[in-house]
Amino acid sequence: TAETPESIAVAELRKLxxxxxxxxxxxDVVEHNLPKIMEWLLTGKINQLKPWLGExxxxxxxxxxxxxxxxxVQIDTSVLGIMNSEILAVEPDEVEKGSPIIVLHFMCQQIxxxxxxxxxxxxxxxxxxxxxxxxxxxxxxxxDSSKGELNWKIxxxxxxxxxxxx
Numbered sequence: 001t002a003e004t005p006e007s008i009a010v011a012e013l014r015k016l017x018x019x020x021x022x023x024x025x026x027x028d029v030v031e032h033n034l035p036k037i038m039e040w041l042l043t044g045k046i047n048q049l050k051p052w053l054g055e056x057x058x059x060x061x062x063x064x065x066x067x068x069x070x071x072x073v074q075i076d077t078s079v080l081g082i083m084n085s086e087i088l089a090v091e092p093d094e095v096e097k098g099s100p101i102i103v104l105h106f107m108c109q110q111i112x113x114x115x116x117x118x119x120x121x122x123x124x125x126x127x128x129x130x131x132x133x134x135x136x137x138x139x140x141x142x143x144d145s146s147k148g149e150l151n152w153k154i155x156x157x158x159x160x161x162x163x164x165x166x
Contacts, residue, residue: 005090005091005092006090006091008100009090009091009101009102010022010090012099013099013100013141016141016150022090026085026087029104029139030082030085030106033052033152034082034106034108035079035082037049037154038079038082039077042075042076042077042110044065044068044069046058046061046065049061051151051153052152052153052154053154053157054140054153054154054155054156056155056156057155057156060157072116072117072118073114073115073117074114074116074117076112076113076114076115076125076127078110078111079108079110080109080110080111080130081108081109082108082109083107083109083132084105084106085104085106085107086105086106087102088103088104088105089101090102090103091103093140098142099140100140100141101138101140101155102138102139102140103136103137103138103139104136104137104138104139105134105135105160106134106137107132107134107135108132108133108135109132109165110131111129111130111131112125112126112130112131112162113125113126113127113129129164130164130165131162131164131165132162132164133161133162134159134160134161134162134163135158135159135160136157136158136160137154137157137158138156138157139152139154139155140152140153141153
């Protein structure tokens with residue numbers, strides 16, 4: 001039987017972690033990592049985010065957070081839940097020849113309320129408008145030689161639209 005890009009990628013991931021499974025990985029990321037990452041993203045805690053993000057993603061998100069601060073607006077930081085996670089792809093890194101990349105889609109229930117920092121005036125949404133925001137994140141495992149550890153980093157991150165959550 002011919003090997004698929006996904007089976008080749010998973011086999012490569014198992015070389016350094018023989019117990020690796022996609023289901024366990026997805027569950028761990030959704031339950032433990034994404035809630036923290038989304039909170040830091042919404043609160044603008046760029047220093048906490050840095051170890052989790054690849055350089056390009058870090059620069060883009062840092063610029064977005066800086067722009068938000070310059071505009072004098074504050075978004076509601078409540079993450080009500082992360083759901084409907086699905087692995088969209090698992091593929092070898094053909095460009096950089098690094099560890100395989102796992103592309104994950106997830107929905108994040110968030111309160112859609114943007115305020116002016118100066119006086120608290122709502123400029124978008126409302127305090128009780130809940131949206132299910134769709135995101136796609138690409139994860140790649142990197143070796144941190146200073147700590148002797150393997151760590152997952154987000155090497156791409158996209159907002160993929162939103163729907164009203166009823």
